[in-house]
Amino acid sequence: MAEENLLTDEFLRQLINVGEVDIVVGLSTHNHAKTVGTVIGAIQSGILKCFPRERVAIINADGGSQDGTTELVTNASIDDLRRNSKLYALRTLHSISVRYARLPDPSKALQTILAGADLLRAKTCVIISPDSTTIEPDWLQRLAKPAYYDNFDLVCPIYQRQKFEGALVRNLLYPMTRSIYGSRIREPYGSEFAISGRLGTDFLGGGIMNQDWSRMGPEISTTIFALTGKYRVCQSFLGAKPPSSRSSHDMVAAMRRTVGALFASLDGNFPFWSTISGSQPVPTVGTSIDVTQETARINRKRLLEMFSSGVAQLGPVLGAILSPSLLAELQRIAALGIDEFEYPADLWTRTVFEFAASYHKSTISRDHIIQALVPLYRGRSLTFITENRDGPGEEIETREESLCADFERLKPYLLEIWADGK
Amino acid sequence: MPPKREAGWYKNAVIYQVHVRTFFDSNGDGVGDFAGLAQRMDYLQELGVNAIWLMPFFPSPLRDDGYDISDYRSVHPSYGTLEDFKGFLSIAHERGLRVIIEMVLNHTSDQHPWFQESRSSRDNPKREWYVWSDSDTKYRGTRIIFLDTEMSNWAWDPISKSYYWHRFFSHQPDLNYDNPAVREEMWDVMKFWLELGVDGFRLDAVPYLIEREGTNCENLPETHAIIRELRQRVDEHFPGAMLLAEANQWPSDLRPYFGNGDEFHMAFHFPLMPRIFMGLRLEDRKPITEILQQTPEIPATCQWCLFLRNHDELTLEMVTDIERDYMYDIYARDKAMRLNLGIRRRLAPLLDNDRRRMELMNGMLMSLPGTPIIYYGDEIGMGDNIYLGDRNGVRTPMQWNGGWNGGFSNADPERLYSPLISNPVYGYQSVNVLSQKRTPHSLLSWMQHITATRRSTPVFGSGSIEFLYPANHRILAYVRQLGSETILVVNNLSSAAQSVELDLRRYKGNILIEMFGRNIFPRIGDLPYLLTMGPYQFFWFRLRKI
Amino acid sequence: MREIIVNELTQAFQQMAREIVHYLPRLIVMLVIALIGWVIAYLLKLVARSLLRLTKFSKLSENAGATQLLHQAALPSSTELVSRFVFWVAWIGFVLLGVSVLGIAGLQEYISRFFLFLPRLFVALVILFFGLVAASFFSRAALLAAVNANFRSSRMLSIAVRIIIMIFALSMVFEVLGVAEQTMLIAFASVFGAAMLGLAIAFGLGGQDLARKFLERKFGRQVKEEREDELSPL
Numbered sequence A: 001m002a003e004e005n006l007l008t009d010e011f012l013r014q015l016i017n018v019g020e021v022d023i024v025v026g027l028s029t030h031n032h033a034k035t036v037g038t039v040i041g042a043i044q045s046g047i048l049k050c051f052p053r054e055r056v057a058i059i060n061a062d063g064g065s066q067d068g069t070t071e072l073v074t075n076a077s078i079d080d081l082r083r084n085s086k087l088y089a090l091r092t093l094h095s096i097s098v099r100y101a102r103l104p105d106p107s108k109a110l111q112t113i114l115a116g117a118d119l120l121r122a123k124t125c126v127i128i129s130p131d132s133t134t135i136e137p138d139w140l141q142r143l144a145k146p147a148y149y150d151n152f153d154l155v156c157p158i159y160q161r162q163k164f165e166g167a168l169v170r171n172l173l174y175p176m177t178r179s180i181y182g183s184r185i186r187e188p189y190g191s192e193f194a195i196s197g198r199l200g201t202d203f204l205g206g207g208i209m210n211q212d213w214s215r216m217g218p219e220i221s222t223t224i225f226a227l228t229g230k231y232r233v234c235q236s237f238l239g240a241k242p243p244s245s246r247s248s249h250d251m252v253a254a255m256r257r258t259v260g261a262l263f264a265s266l267d268g269n270f271p272f273w274s275t276i277s278g279s280q281p282v283p284t285v286g287t288s289i290d291v292t293q294e295t296a297r298i299n300r301k302r303l304l305e306m307f308s309s310g311v312a313q314l315g316p317v318l319g320a321i322l323s324p325s326l327l328a329e330l331q332r333i334a335a336l337g338i339d340e341f342e343y344p345a346d347l348w349t350r351t352v353f354e355f356a357a358s359y360h361k362s363t364i365s366r367d368h369i370i371q372a373l374v375p376l377y378r379g380r381s382l383t384f385i386t387e388n389r390d391g392p393g394e395e396i397e398t399r400e401e402s403l404c405a406d407f408e409r410l411k412p413y414l415l416e417i418w419a420d421g422k
Numbered sequence B: 001m002p003p004k005r006e007a008g009w010y011k012n013a014v015i016y017q018v019h020v021r022t023f024f025d026s027n028g029d030g031v032g033d034f035a036g037l038a039q040r041m042d043y044l045q046e047l048g049v050n051a052i053w054l055m056p057f058f059p060s061p062l063r064d065d066g067y068d069i070s071d072y073r074s075v076h077p078s079y080g081t082l083e084d085f086k087g088f089l090s091i092a093h094e095r096g097l098r099v100i101i102e103m104v105l106n107h108t109s110d111q112h113p114w115f116q117e118s119r120s121s122r123d124n125p126k127r128e129w130y131v132w133s134d135s136d137t138k139y140r141g142t143r144i145i146f147l148d149t150e151m152s153n154w155a156w157d158p159i160s161k162s163y164y165w166h167r168f169f170s171h172q173p174d175l176n177y178d179n180p181a182v183r184e185e186m187w188d189v190m191k192f193w194l195e196l197g198v199d200g201f202r203l204d205a206v207p208y209l210i211e212r213e214g215t216n217c218e219n220l221p222e223t224h225a226i227i228r229e230l231r232q233r234v235d236e237h238f239p240g241a242m243l244l245a246e247a248n249q250w251p252s253d254l255r256p257y258f259g260n261g262d263e264f265h266m267a268f269h270f271p272l273m274p275r276i277f278m279g280l281r282l283e284d285r286k287p288i289t290e291i292l293q294q295t296p297e298i299p300a301t302c303q304w305c306l307f308l309r310n311h312d313e314l315t316l317e318m319v320t321d322i323e324r325d326y327m328y329d330i331y332a333r334d335k336a337m338r339l340n341l342g343i344r345r346r347l348a349p350l351l352d353n354d355r356r357r358m359e360l361m362n363g364m365l366m367s368l369p370g371t372p373i374i375y376y377g378d379e380i381g382m383g384d385n386i387y388l389g390d391r392n393g394v395r396t397p398m399q400w401n402g403g404w405n406g407g408f409s410n411a412d413p414e415r416l417y418s419p420l421i422s423n424p425v426y427g428y429q430s431v432n433v434l435s436q437k438r439t440p441h442s443l444l445s446w447m448q449h450i451t452a453t454r455r456s457t458p459v460f461g462s463g464s465i466e467f468l469y470p471a472n473h474r475i476l477a478y479v480r481q482l483g484s485e486t487i488l489v490v491n492n493l494s495s496a497a498q499s500v501e502l503d504l505r506r507y508k509g510n511i512l513i514e515m516f517g518r519n520i521f522p523r524i525g526d527l528p529y530l531l532t533m534g535p536y537q538f539f540w541f542r543l544r545k546i
Numbered sequence C: 001m002r003e004i005i006v007n008e009l010t011q012a013f014q015q016m017a018r019e020i021v022h023y024l025p026r027l028i029v030m031l032v033i034a035l036i037g038w039v040i041a042y043l044l045k046l047v048a049r050s051l052l053r054l055t056k057f058s059k060l061s062e063n064a065g066a067t068q069l070l071h072q073a074a075l076p077s078s079t080e081l082v083s084r085f086v087f088w089v090a091w092i093g094f095v096l097l098g099v100s101v102l103g104i105a106g107l108q109e110y111i112s113r114f115f116l117f118l119p120r121l122f123v124a125l126v127i128l129f130f131g132l133v134a135a136s137f138f139s140r141a142a143l144l145a146a147v148n149a150n151f152r153s154s155r156m157l158s159i160a161v162r163i164i165i166m167i168f169a170l171s172m173v174f175e176v177l178g179v180a181e182q183t184m185l186i187a188f189a190s191v192f193g194a195a196m197l198g199l200a201i202a203f204g205l206g207g208q209d210l211a212r213k214f215l216e217r218k219f220g221r222q223v224k225e226e227r228e229d230e231l232s233p234l
Helices: A002-006 A009-018 A033-050 A069-074 A106-119 A138-148 A167-181 A197-205 A212-216 A218-228 A251-268 A300-313 A315-321 A324-334 A345-361 A366-388 A393-409 A411-419 B034-039 B041-047 B082-094 B113-120 B180-196 B221-237 B251-258 B272-282 B286-293 B321-331 B355-367 B433-437 B443-455 C002-054 C057-064 C066-072 C078-102 C107-148 C154-177 C183-206 C208-219
Strands: A023-029 A056-062 A094-099 A124-128 A154-160 A193-196 A233-240 B015-018 B051-054 B098-104 B154-157 B162-165 B200-204 B242-245 B266-268 B303-307 B371-375 B464-468 B475-482 B485-492 B498-502 B511-514 B520-523 B529-533 B538-544
Touching (some): A009 A094, A023 A033, A023 A106, A023 A138, A033 A138, A056 A069, A056 A106, A106 A124, A106 A197, A106 A218, A124 A138, A124 A197, A138 A154, A138 A193, A138 A233, A154 A218, A167 A218, A167 A251, A167 A345, A167 A366, A167 A393, A193 A197, A193 A218, A197 A218, A212 A251, A218 A251, A251 A366, A251 C107, A300 A315, A300 A366, A300 C107, A300 C154, A315 A324, A315 A345, A315 A366, A324 A366, A345 A366, A345 A393, A345 A411, A366 A393, A366 C107, A393 A411, B034 B041, B034 B082, B041 B443, B082 B098, B098 B180, B221 B242, B221 B251, B251 B266, B272 B286, B272 B303, B272 B321, B272 B355, B355 B443, B355 B475, B355 B538, B371 B443, B433 B443, B485 B498, B485 B529, C057 C078, C078 C107, C107 C183, C154 C183
Parallel strands (some): A023 A056, A023 A124, A056 A094, A154 A233, B015 B371, B051 B098, B098 B200, B200 B242, B242 B266, B266 B303, B303 B371
Antiparallel strands (some): A154 A193, B464 B475, B475 B485, B485 B538, B511 B520, B511 B538
C-alpha cells in the first residue's frame, strides 16, 4: 500500500498510542503559527461540545514549520498528564503532529492524514484549514455529523461569501464540475470537508494520489473521486468563508491546483463523464446563507487591461489552444472599453471547453495552457463583478444558475472537440 | 482468641461486606442469621479475607434495610440473639477474621423508643434528642439525599404537631448531636459493642450529624469535633479499634474526616468508584488518574477504603452531568436500573458477566492505594434483580449450590426474605459457591488467588503510589512502593490488545517478576519498556535488583 | 603533316576508347550502385516516415514551433522533411560509394571525409532541433509568466529568450560541425547573458510578489492606483 512510505516511526508510535478512534480531525500546516491557535481552539471546543463521548484525535501534517506551529497544535491535547484544569473533557484527546516533508506538499499532507485515519480506523475524517480563522466550534459538527451519523461519504462545505468572492469557483470550478460530473457541488475545492473512512481508504488505496492530477490538487481530486465512484455526497452550510491562504492570491498557482487538476481529471474519467448529461442536486444540510452585500473596492480597469493585454500578447499561444473563430471573438471584446465590456457566459463556456480539449490533446505544454487561461479568467471575472455589482443575492444566484445551464447545454460541444484531431 | 489488634491492621485488611440476613439461614425461617453466618466462616477464611463488615443487624422495622434502628443494644430476632452474635464473633476471631459493625449515628427509626418519647410531648426529657422545628423553613438549601422518595428534609409529626428533621427517609428522624445527652448515649452504645469484642465501626452518614442555619448542613466543624471526641475515647479505652467513615463527598471534603490522624481511621473513597467504571467503558484512564490526582494526602495512620459495589446503588452523586449521562447510557439503559442518582446493579451484570473485566476491576481494587472491600456474592459473580424495590435487587440470598433455595435455606422458597436470582445466566443453578469451588479456574478460585497475592505483601496496603503516564491512554500504570519493595502495576483498560511503552528509567537495572506466575520479564534498561497486553489484561510486577 | 595529325588523333581516340573500355565496367558498377542505392534510400525514407508517424514526431515538432517555421517557408512538413533528408543522405551516400568505385584519385579522400562528416551533421541537426524545442518552450513560458505578472514588455522578453536560446543552440551546432570555432567565445557570452535572464525569470516566477512589486516600481503604471481589496478567487 502506498501509505507505508508515509509513516515515519515516530508517527507510527504516536498512532499506536492514540489507538482506534471514531473521528479524526486533520490539519495540514506550514508556518501557520499566527492562525492555527484560533483554529485549534475552535476545533477543541467543537470536539468537547459536539462529540464529548466520541474518541477523537487531531492529526497535524506539517511541512517543515519553523515558527512553533506544531507545538501550538500538540498543546491542544487533553490528558491526565497535562491537567488542563480549565477544560473539562470526558476522555483523553490526542493532538499529534508529524512532519511529513521539509517543504509543503498538499497532496502528501492529505495522504499522511488519511493514512493515519485509516490505521486508526476512524469512521470519519474532517479536514480543516489552518487559515480558517472564521471557524466556529459548530463547524466540526456540521461537517462530521452527515458522515458520522448519516453515512455520507463526502461532506463538502458551503460558505457564506462576499458577493464578489470566489469568482474562480463560481465561474469555472462549480459550473464545470457540475456539467462534467453531473453533481451540483457548490464548492468542489473546499478547504474544509469531511470524508468517511470508507472513502478515505479507497482514495488512498486506489493509487489515485500517485497520479499527477491528484498531486496537483488533492482537495478537488477527493471530490472528483467521490463523484465518479459510488459514494454518497452531500454539502453542509458552515459559515463565513475563511480568509484565503496566501497562495490563492497567486492566480497561476491557484489555477494549477484547481483548474489544472480538474482538466487533468477529465482524461482518466472520460468513460464516466462522457455519458452524463444535466446535473443532479446534492443533499444539503443546514440553513442556507445568503451572500453578504458588503462592498469591496475592485479596480475594474486593471482587470480589463490584464485581459486585453493578455489576449494581445498571447496571440500565438492562444492560437495554438483556441479555435480561430473563438480567438477572433476574444480579440473583438478585448478592444471594447470598460463600459461596453462584456465576456458573455456562452463565450466563456466555450473558452473553457476549448481549453479543456486542448489540455487533453496537449497541443502545447499543459502547464502553459493553464497559465494562458489566467488573463482570460480576469476578463470573465470583470464581467462577473460588473453584473453582480448592484444586484441582490437572488439575482446573483439566478445568473449563476444560468451560467451553469450554459455549461450543461454546451457539454456536447466539448465532447465534439474532445475527439477531433487538431 | 481475638487476633491481636496491631496498629494499622486495617491497612492490610481485605474486607468482606455482608448482611447477615442474606448469607445463610440456619433455622429454616427463610432469613439468614448469625448461627448460619458462623457456620460459613470457613468459607470466608478460605476466600482469604481477614475482616468482615456487617450490615445493620439491630432491631428495626426494616424500612431501610436495617438502617432504621429501633434498639441499639440488641439483635433483630430474625437474625438470632445477642448470644448468637457473640458466638459468631468468637468463631470469626478464631478464624482470624476481624469484625466491623455498622453504627448509625445520625438517625434512628421512628419506632425507636427514644423517638416515641421525644414526639410524645414538647416537655418530654427526650424531646431535645431529635431536631424539631415549628416550621419547615429552617436549614433551607440543604440537599435531599433520597430524591426518589423524599420531597423535603422536614417531616410533619401529627403527634407533637411540629416538624422533625430527617436527612434520609422520613421514618428516620435525625438525632440532635447538639445535645450532650445524645452524644453520651451514643458513646455508650459503641462501648457496649466494643466491650463485646467488635473490632471497629462503620459510622453511617457522619457528615450530617450537625445542622446550622446558613450552611449546607454537611461536614460542619462541630461534626468533626464530635468525631474527634469519639475517636479519643475509642483510642483510650479500646486501642486498635477502627472507625470507618461513610461520607459520600469529594476527596477534598473527605480529608477533614481524617483530621490529623485523630478522627476516622478510614473513609470510603466514593468519587473513585464510578470513575473506575467510567474509565473501563471509555477505555481511558483519565477519569481514574484525575480523581486520584485530586485526592489529598492523608495522615500516615489513615487509609482509604476502596470498593466496586456495595449494598447501595452505584452512586453518581460525585460526577458531572455529562459523566452521569454517560454512565446511565452505558450501564443503565433500562430506567428501572436507576435510583437516586445511581445505578442499582451488581458487579457482574454491570460488566456484562465478562470474566476478563471482572478480573481487571478486582485487580485494580486490590492494587490501588486503599483497603479493598468485596461485596458478598461478587466473588462468585452473582447477578441482581432490578425489579425488586429500592436497592433490594443487590441484596438477594447468597448462592451456595444449585439445589434447594441455592443452599441458602431449607425454608419454602416462598418464605425467603427475598427471591433468589434464578435466571439461566446468573441464577443459583449456574452461579454458586459449590460449583466454583470444584472448578480450579472459576472466578471464586481466581479471587482466592488474588486475595492471597494481595495479602502476601504490605506494599499494596501501606505503600506509596506514583502514576506513570504512558502515551497510550488506555493503559493505567502505577508504581507502589514501601521501603525497599517496589511493585509495578499495569492495567489494560481496553477491550482490544494494546502495546505500551513505559518510562521506567528510574528503576533501571531491576528485573520484573510477574507476581501470579512468578516468571521473570526482561530487565529495565535505558529504553522505554515495551509491554504488549491482551484485552483487559493486567500485570503485577515485583521489581528486583540482583 | 596531315599524317601526323591523323596519327595523333587516331592515337588519341584509340587512347580514349581504351580509357572508356577500361572505365566502362566501373561506370556501369557505379550506376548499378546508384540505382540500388536509390531503391534502398527510398525504402529507408518510407521506414523513417512510418517511425516518425509512430513516435508522433509531428507533434513534437509542432511544439517546437518547427512546423510553423516550415509552413512559413513553404516547406513540406517536418516528418516529410526528415524522411526526405534520410532519403537524400542515403542516396548520396550510395552515389558517392559508386563514385569511389571509379577510382578517381583525390576523390576518395573527399568521399571518406564526407562519410566521417555525416554523424556530426546528424548530431548537429539533433541539437538544432532540440534547440528549437527549448527555445519555443522557454520563450512561451517567459511570455506567459510575464503576461501574468503584468509585465509590459512581455513579447520582447519572450523574443529575447528565444533568441538567446537559439544562439546558444546554434553555437553548439557550429562547434559540432567544426565551423567557426571562435563563435564559442560569443556563445559563452550569450550563455552568460541567457543564464542571467533565466535567473531573472526564475526570480520573477518564484518570488512573484517581490518581482511584481519590483517590476511595477520600475515598469508599471506611473499613475498611483486606488487601493483595491484583495478578493480571493477561491
